[in-house]
Amino acid sequence: MTNRLDDLELKARSLEPDADSRAELTRQAFDYAQTYLDSIASAPAYSDKFVSEDSLIRADFSEEGIGFERVLGMLEKDVDTVGINTTSGRFVGYIPGGGLFHSAIGDFLAAVSNRFAGVAFASPGANRIEDQCMRWLADLVGYPASFGGYLSAGGSLANFTAIVAARDAHDVEGEHISRSVVYLTEHAHHCIDKALHLSGLGRCPVRRIAVDERYRMDVDALESQLRADVEKGLTPFLIVATAGTTNTGSVDPLRPIGKLATRFSAWYHIDAAYGGLFALCEETNELFEGMDLSDSIVLDPHKTLFLPYGTGALLVRDKEHLLTSHAAGADYMQDAIHIRATSAATVSPELTKHFRGLRMWLPLQVLGIAPFRAGLAEKLHLARYFYDRISELPNWEVGPVPDLSVVIYRYVPTGSDADSFNEKLVEAVHKDGRIFVSSTKINGVYMLRMAAVCFRTHKKDIDDIIDVLTELASLILVK
Numbered sequence: 001m002t003n004r005l006d007d008l009e010l011k012a013r014s015l016e017p018d019a020d021s022r023a024e025l026t027r028q029a030f031d032y033a034q035t036y037l038d039s040i041a042s043a044p045a046y047s048d049k050f051v052s053e054d055s056l057i058r059a060d061f062s063e064e065g066i067g068f069e070r071v072l073g074m075l076e077k078d079v080d081t082v083g084i085n086t087t088s089g090r091f092v093g094y095i096p097g098g099g100l101f102h103s104a105i106g107d108f109l110a111a112v113s114n115r116f117a118g119v120a121f122a123s124p125g126a127n128r129i130e131d132q133c134m135r136w137l138a139d140l141v142g143y144p145a146s147f148g149g150y151l152s153a154g155g156s157l158a159n160f161t162a163i164v165a166a167r168d169a170h171d172v173e174g175e176h177i178s179r180s181v182v183y184l185t186e187h188a189h190h191c192i193d194k195a196l197h198l199s200g201l202g203r204c205p206v207r208r209i210a211v212d213e214r215y216r217m218d219v220d221a222l223e224s225q226l227r228a229d230v231e232k233g234l235t236p237f238l239i240v241a242t243a244g245t246t247n248t249g250s251v252d253p254l255r256p257i258g259k260l261a262t263r264f265s266a267w268y269h270i271d272a273a274y275g276g277l278f279a280l281c282e283e284t285n286e287l288f289e290g291m292d293l294s295d296s297i298v299l300d301p302h303k304t305l306f307l308p309y310g311t312g313a314l315l316v317r318d319k320e321h322l323l324t325s326h327a328a329g330a331d332y333m334q335d336a337i338h339i340r341a342t343s344a345a346t347v348s349p350e351l352t353k354h355f356r357g358l359r360m361w362l363p364l365q366v367l368g369i370a371p372f373r374a375g376l377a378e379k380l381h382l383a384r385y386f387y388d389r390i391s392e393l394p395n396w397e398v399g400p401v402p403d404l405s406v407v408i409y410r411y412v413p414t415g416s417d418a419d420s421f422n423e424k425l426v427e428a429v430h431k432d433g434r435i436f437v438s439s440t441k442i443n444g445v446y447m448l449r450m451a452a453v454c455f456r457t458h459k460k461d462i463d464d465i466i467d468v469l470t471e472l473a474s475l476i477l478v479k
């Protein structure tokens with residue numbers, strides 16, 4: 001017995017590296033990170049390479065392991081240089097973020113001490129830190145102290161949790177479902193449809209409310225639809241406004257929509273995953289006026305607070321709604337739940353979770369809010385700069401003046417089809433790799449998008465992006 005235990009302890013020993021091994025592992029990881037970060041300025045924003053069939057990252061795990069050095073080599077070859085490079089300042093597709101180094105350090109420390117962030121009893125400090133992050137966001141939104149919320153894995157999950165809370169607060173179940181109407185625009189994020197389905201509300205009638213020429217929800221159209229539905233004996237259940245649409249960055253008129261929600265007793269949800277943190281900037285805070293009227297709101301720190309992926313935030317004006325939706329108990333939790341402080345686990349679907357508050361709290365504490373505000377304001381000005389420069393170039397056409405930091409635009413060739421030209425252009429951009437832009441369809445028209453969100457995107461990057469776009473467009477023209 002003793003021999004067997006000694007033997008097993010010995011064989012498992014590598015799970016606990018000694019001080020020298022820790023120093024060596026950290027040095028290797030740190031050197032790798034330094035080389036990676038030092039090369040970003042010249043690295044491609046996209047590589048269409050694929051992970052080959054015989055790539056080492058596909059190899060089966062062995063009993064003995066292959067060592068850290070070889071693993072770093074695999075990361076470098078088949079992970080960190082393949083696909084979209086979301087850390088590049090010239091990556092302006094979808095909604096970027098960048099991935100703050102200070103957050104990476106926070107993640108490292110959180111993983112080393114492995115604080116149990118789900119329950120206040122287990123780690124009062126980790127809970128306090130998440131709470132602190134939520135309070136800061138709640139102040140920005142204008143919620144009262146009785147709000148509730150949590151840091152989720154992302155915006156989709158946060159939107160899902162909001163819709164579950166709305167469903168429970170309005171008792172939307174059984175035959176009520178097909179009479180409970182949801183209102184949003186065609187520019188609402190597709191995760192809302194997914195959340196409705198996941199929460200059992202797939203049969204709710206959904207009204208896509210018309211938008212104005214700047215792709216913001218038309219409040220008069222919303223009002224008419226609400227009235228029409230009430231006349232038909234239906235119940236207005238949920239109004240979803242988007243504060244910063246993914247397509248065009250448009251902000252729906254938050255206060256007028258909120259007033260209608262109150263008048264028609266509907267739950268008012270704001271999806272501000274991309275846009276909400278622009279409320280930190282004086283240039284745009286007026287657009288966010290009325291956020292405080294909502295019943296729930298989602299923000300994505302892994303977008304506009306530049307955090308690495310894995311951090312969204314849900315806030316609900318009245319914490320009771322979250323407590324109701326997530327109430328549960330278990331005998332094996334009896335020591336943990338006598339503490340009255342609200343725990344993340346009592347207001348969200350998760351229990352054991354990564355101490356993700358640290359990756360947000362640490363950079364805000366160390367660096368202060370000012371550089372975040374400046375970084376976001378810079379993005380707003382860069383979007384205007386891009387908009388102005390592109391609209392001055394011959395044959396380039398822009399959409400409406402951007403509300404935030406997304407610009408839609410396209411090249412209109414003389415005498416040939418614009419849609420297929422811009423499709424070719426996106427293909428050429430992706431093949432080239434120096435920059436990355438994505439595309440969308442607006443009213444059936446193929447448009448290009450430029451989303452300035454990454455903290456590493458500066459004026460020089462925007463100039464480079466315009467140079468590459470014009471260069472590649474002219475190459476297509478001569479073909």
Ligand SMILES: *Cc1c(COP(=O)(O)O)cnc(C)c1O
Nearest residue numbers: 154155156189191246271273274
């Ligand atoms: C990104 C985004 C989402 C989805 O959030 P994830 O963090 O990607 O899950 C939802 N709504 C809007 C407006 C977004 O921009």
